[in-house]
Amino acid sequence: MIEVRPRTADDLPVLCEVLAAQAVASGYPIRWPWSGPTEEFIVRDGEEQAWTAFLDDEPDRPVGHISVVRVGR
Incomplete structure (x- = not known):
């Protein structure tokens, strides 16, 4: 099961690792x-x-x- 809570600054180091780990396989981000x-x-x-x-x-x-x-209006 997935749990979700508000993001904190303490989450960022691991979120950076997660992004890097999946980037090659998923192609996201493009660069x-x-x-x-x-x-x-x-x-x-x-x-x-x-x-x-x-x-x-x-x-x-x-x-x-x-x-x-929010994106441009």
């Missing part, structure tokens, strides 16, 4: 390695809310994240 700090790819300007996902069997290790960013 990899990312040209700047990976944290800046995960935490976007204009982000309104963000959450971190965990699996029940590893409740202290993030496996992904979700964010809501």
Whole structure:
């Protein structure tokens, strides 16, 4: 089962690892390695809310994240 809670700054190091680990296989992001700090790819300007996902069997290790960013109007 997947648990979701608000993302915290403490989640970012592992979320950066997760992004790097899946990038080659998934092709996301298209440009990899990312040209700047990976944290800046995960935490976007204009982000309104963000959450971190965990699996029940590893409740202290993030496996992904979700964010809501307002795009231009």
